[in-house]
Amino acid sequence: MSWQDVCxxxxxxxxxxxxxxxxxxxxxxxxxxxxxxxxxxxNYDPFGHANVLSRGVIxxxxxxxxxxSPLYKQxxxxxxxxxxxxxxVKIPVYASRINQNRVEINLQESGNEL
Amino acid sequence: xxxxxxxxxxxNGMVGQSFLASLVASPIKNDYQIVTFCEEPxxxxxxxxxxxxxxxxxxxxxxxxxxGFFEEHGITIHIGDKASKIYRLAKTVLSEKGVSISYDKLxxxxxxxxxxxxxxxxxxxxxxxxRTIEDLEAMAAAAKNGKVGTVVGGGxxxxxxxxxxxxxxxxTHVVQFAPRLMEMQMDDAGGAMLRRKIEELGITVHTGKxxxxxxxxxxxxxxxxxxxxxxxxTDLVLFSAxxxxxxxxxxxxxxxxxxxGGIVIDNQCKTSDPDIxxxxxxxxxxxxxxxxxxxxxxxxxxxxxxxxxxNASFTGADMSTKLKLMGVDVASIGDVHAKSQxxxxxxxxxxxxxxxxxxxxxxxxxxxxxxxxxGDNSGYGTLLQYCLNGIELPENxxxxxxxxxxxxxxxxxxxxxxxxxxxxxxxxxxxGAICSAIEAGCTTMGALKTETKAATGCGGCSALLKSVMDxxxxxxxxxxxxxxxxxxxxTRQDLYNLMxxxxxxxxxEFLAKHGKxxxxxxxxxxxxxxLASYWNEHILEPEHLGLQxxxxxxLANMQKDGTYSVVPRITGGExxxxxxxxxGQVGKKYKLYTKITxxxxxxxxGARVDQLPHIWKELIDAGFESGHAYGKSLRxxxxxxxxxxxxFGVDDSVGLAIELENxxxxxxxxxxxxxxxxxxxxxxxxxxxxxxxxxxxxNGWNLYVCGNGGMKPRHADLFATGLDxxxxxxxxxxxxxxxxxxxxxxxxxxxxxxxxxxxxxxxKSVIIDDKLGLGEQLEQQMQHVIxxxxxxxxxTIEDESKLKRFRHFINSDQQDDxxxxxxxxxxxxxxxxxxxxxxxxxxxx
Numbered sequence: 001m002s003w004q005d006v007c008x009x010x011x012x013x014x015x016x017x018x019x020x021x022x023x024x025x026x027x028x029x030x031x032x033x034x035x036x037x038x039x040x041x042x043n044y045d046p047f048g049h050a051n052v053l054s055r056g057v058i059x060x061x062x063x064x065x066x067x068x069s070p071l072y073k074q075x076x077x078x079x080x081x082x083x084x085x086x087x088x089v090k091i092p093v094y095a096s097r098i099n100q101n102r103v104e105i106n107l108q109e110s111g112n113e114l
Numbered sequence: 115x116x117x118x119x120x121x122x123x124x125x126n127g128m129v130g131q132s133f134l135a136s137l138v139a140s141p142i143k144n145d146y147q148i149v150t151f152c153e154e155p156x157x158x159x160x161x162x163x164x165x166x167x168x169x170x171x172x173x174x175x176x177x178x179x180x181x182g183f184f185e186e187h188g189i190t191i192h193i194g195d196k197a198s199k200i201y202r203l204a205k206t207v208l209s210e211k212g213v214s215i216s217y218d219k220l221x222x223x224x225x226x227x228x229x230x231x232x233x234x235x236x237x238x239x240x241x242x243x244x245r246t247i248e249d250l251e252a253m254a255a256a257a258k259n260g261k262v263g264t265v266v267g268g269g270x271x272x273x274x275x276x277x278x279x280x281x282x283x284x285x286t287h288v289v290q291f292a293p294r295l296m297e298m299q300m301d302d303a304g305g306a307m308l309r310r311k312i313e314e315l316g317i318t319v320h321t322g323k324x325x326x327x328x329x330x331x332x333x334x335x336x337x338x339x340x341x342x343x344x345x346x347x348t349d350l351v352l353f354s355a356x357x358x359x360x361x362x363x364x365x366x367x368x369x370x371x372x373x374x375g376g377i378v379i380d381n382q383c384k385t386s387d388p389d390i391x392x393x394x395x396x397x398x399x400x401x402x403x404x405x406x407x408x409x410x411x412x413x414x415x416x417x418x419x420x421x422x423x424x425n426a427s428f429t430g431a432d433m434s435t436k437l438k439l440m441g442v443d444v445a446s447i448g449d450v451h452a453k454s455q456x457x458x459x460x461x462x463x464x465x466x467x468x469x470x471x472x473x474x475x476x477x478x479x480x481x482x483x484x485x486x487x488x489g490d491n492s493g494y495g496t497l498l499q500y501c502l503n504g505i506e507l508p509e510n511x512x513x514x515x516x517x518x519x520x521x522x523x524x525x526x527x528x529x530x531x532x533x534x535x536x537x538x539x540x541x542x543x544x545x546g547a548i549c550s551a552i553e554a555g556c557t558t559m560g561a562l563k564t565e566t567k568a569a570t571g572c573g574g575c576s577a578l579l580k581s582v583m584d585x586x587x588x589x590x591x592x593x594x595x596x597x598x599x600x601x602x603x604x605t606r607q608d609l610y611n612l613m614x615x616x617x618x619x620x621x622x623e624f625l626a627k628h629g630k631x632x633x634x635x636x637x638x639x640x641x642x643x644x645l646a647s648y649w650n651e652h653i654l655e656p657e658h659l660g661l662q663x664x665x666x667x668x669l670a671n672m673q674k675d676g677t678y679s680v681v682p683r684i685t686g687g688e689x690x691x692x693x694x695x696x697x698g699q700v701g702k703k704y705k706l707y708t709k710i711t712x713x714x715x716x717x718x719x720g721a722r723v724d725q726l727p728h729i730w731k732e733l734i735d736a737g738f739e740s741g742h743a744y745g746k747s748l749r750x751x752x753x754x755x756x757x758x759x760x761x762f763g764v765d766d767s768v769g770l771a772i773e774l775e776n777x778x779x780x781x782x783x784x785x786x787x788x789x790x791x792x793x794x795x796x797x798x799x800x801x802x803x804x805x806x807x808x809x810x811x812x813n814g815w816n817l818y819v820c821g822n823g824g825m826k827p828r829h830a831d832l833f834a835t836g837l838d839x840x841x842x843x844x845x846x847x848x849x850x851x852x853x854x855x856x857x858x859x860x861x862x863x864x865x866x867x868x869x870x871x872x873x874x875x876x877x878k879s880v881i882i883d884d885k886l887g888l889g890e891q892l893e894q895q896m897q898h899v900i901x902x903x904x905x906x907x908x909x910t911i912e913d914e915s916k917l918k919r920f921r922h923f924i925n926s927d928q929q930d931d932x933x934x935x936x937x938x939x940x941x942x943x944x945x946x947x948x949x950x951x952x953x954x955x956x957x958x959x
Binding site for chain 2: 006007011012013014015016018019020021026029032044048049050051052055056057058059060061062063065066068070071073075
């Protein structure tokens with residue numbers, strides 16, 4: 001699979017999250033400014049069993065960029081998908097990039113570019 | 115099979131009840147069948163705080179007995195029945211109502227009765243005493259027909275009684291035989307300062323007056339005539355001229371009693387009959403009667419220990435006292451009159467602020483022997499510890515009472531206290547016991563109080579307990595880290611102050627000036643909340659949006675399946691049929707699950723993010739506004755129906771509730787805030803379990819603060835009584851603003867109060883007396899929030915840019931297929947994992 005166009009960067013919320021539907025999959029997108037990076041992880045919270053991670057508060061813990069689940073507040077590393085409270089739990093992370101003000105996702109690749 | 119022995123306790127006052135409580139906490143409780151007689155029509159209550167009966171407390175509030183105590187411990191209590199005869203040879207007690215009990219052990223806890231001087235006319239109408247709740251009821255009845263009340267006796271109890279008369283609205287006099295007030299606890303200068311402060315409160319004090327007759331008055335029911343020829347017209351005469359032990363039953367069965375009364379006891383509190391004990395005010399130890407509760411409690415513990423075969427002795431008690439009489443601080447420690455050989459006296463007097471302090475020290479200036487404090491009790495704890503533990507005084511002892519106007523601290527560090535130092539005198543908890551509890555893991559005030567019971571009696575030692583805890587935590591190597599999170603090395607209070615000083619308006623500015631990293635789910639919402647509570651800008655403005663928890667972001671409450679619930683404001687719980695129908699129509703149209711909340715409104719569940727703006731458009735069109743159920747902010751002002759409809763209502767509780775809810779709606783605060791207003795003391799709105807509770811009385815509104823229901827219930831404290839509406843609102847404005855300013859992150863008012871040094875008294879001094887001079891500022895701060903109120907939903911649906919987020923997918927109109935409902939009792943609920951596999955689901959609406 002290749003890079004897919006998802007939305008404009010104007011659809012993102014600065015320093016917060018939104019959810020996009022990509023090939024039937026729910027992808028949480030977090031737009032960090034002023035650096036201008038976009039992180040893409042799966043929207044499903046494996047603890048709360050609901051599609052809510054895009055609505056969590058983002059930040060950093062010990063230098064790792066994280067989102068805190070809005071349900072029970074577990075932290076997930078935005079780059080690796082690993083849960084900080086329980087390292088045996090890892091959620092899917094998707095490659096994302098910003099190309100001429102458009103947000104693109106590659107569901108196959110994991111890891112981040114840009 | 116072993117038969118239980120029978121233990122009979124005569125008297126269920128404070129000391130009798132304390133004995134029972136100590137006994138059932140001891141392993142020997144299983145050896146005894148326990149029976150107690152209680153002459154009064156109700157079980158033990160707090161006589162020390164009796165005057166609070168007139169400032170709003172009920173007999174139930176004053177009760178010292180946990181509900182179900184007697185049943186739970188299998189204790190038989192004969193309420194309203196008096197033990198009338200003891201047959202020591204037959205070891206039997208007979209009661210007035212004819213109950214006969216054979217005892218193995220007997221405990222006298224009969225207490226005392228008020229001494230009424232044998233003045234002619236002492237039994238005239240409206241000549242009363244002050245000891246029981248029935249006495250208080252008689253006073254209240256008498257006060258209705260009178261204007262003037264006079265207390266005979268200017269001791270501790272007499273001044274308490276004077277407060278009661280004043281609370282009843284009488285012009286109040288105190289007549290004292292001795293040349294000064296509280297002659298036992300005060301020296302002349304202290305007594306004079308106390309007199310001045312009492313008179314400033316509108317009470318007239320007459321000292322050196324010997325009452326020789328009470329006869330018919332001209333303008334009042336009674337006239338008191340004094341030996342010096344003066345006269346005083348008064349309706350009510352209240353005798354509070356000391357106590358006498360209740361020893362008549364002991365005399366009757368020929369136990370040894372003292373020449374001036376009192377059942378003679380030894381160090382084990384045994385009377386002249388080894389199977390009979392006496393404790394409390396009826397007991398005479400070493401020719402002394404102890405008229406305070408703490409020694410009575412100590413005697414009670416001694417008897418329990420003796421029954422258990424432990425080696426225990428009562429060895430006298432420290433009679434030091436600290437109290438607040440009608441708002442005036444008074445304290446006395448040890449040898450106040452400097453009777454000890456060679457004693458030296460230091461004193462400090464500040465006529466402007468009405469402060470007097472006196473120290474009595476040993477000839478070598480090394481030991482503190484006694485002290486008197488009037489107008490400022492703050493040094494009491496330190497001085498008492500010097501005195502009780504024989505700690506060597508500093509080189510210049512007067513440093514302990516002179517005002518220090520620089521940063522130097524002359525207080526006694528708790529480090530200096532020996533392990534045996536008693537911290538809590540009500541429950542006899544030593545510093546050593548507290549340190550062991552800390553070592554065992556009690557590292558918060560709450561845990562320490564639960565474990566050791568320290569500071570749970572009169573509460574006077576809570577500041578000291580906190581110091582011991584902090585000091586011990588530091589010593590045991592616990593790092594007391596109060597940083598908010600890794601991004602901000604500050605507490606919430608620090609951040610609030612930084613915002614004020616730097617006029618900071620955004621999180622970015624906070625991070626740049628005072629933080630590091632990018633923030634997290636702790637500091638972002640905290641700072642978002644601080645900013646909103648002060649500047650009161652819309653929380654979905656672009657610079658604030660990323661700071662909010664999901665509930666604030668979507669102005670609704672997220673439920674377990676990712677859907678939200680919607681709670682429109684229903685002020686005071688008052689709603690018209692049309693509004694109710696409108697609410698029902700919205701619920702029906704969007705197929706929402708509806709439930710009545712505890713705060714007298716309606717919660718609509720199961721709304722998807724994309725539905726929220728549509729739902730709110732309809733609600734707003736119908737006249738509703740946001741209920742802020744999603745925010746750390748004012749939730750509801752619950753009310754009973756009040757005087758408008760209720761036969762018992764005293765004032766319009768619904769009207770006040772609506773006014774208050776409209777005033778404070780939208781206020782962002784450290785945690786949620788709940789109010790309630792009751793229209794009479796029946797308290798149907800449960801105001802005493804709220805952060806702010808108001809109860810209507812004949813004399814105005816009574817204000818309660820810092821109550822809580824929920825996980826850790828806390829009964830609210832009575833804060834002020836008989837208020838008119840303007841004063842009430844002024845106090846609430848100040849109270850809320852002060853809470854917003856000084857509370858910790860997610861700290862409810864109850865915990866805030868419990869952790870506040872100085873507690874309720876301090877809070878009163880800030881809010882009522884404006885000790886910090888902040889009053890006006892706090893009111894202005896509240897006024898700004900009120901003036902800038904907006905319905906957050908109304909603003910949101912009128913702003914396209916704010917609505918962008920209210921859809922599940924940014925690039926599709928599809929719904930979240932994980933959200934599915936099943937039907938239960940005619941409404942929807944989220945499907946569980948099993949149902950998703952096996953049942954036909956209602957699907958996405």
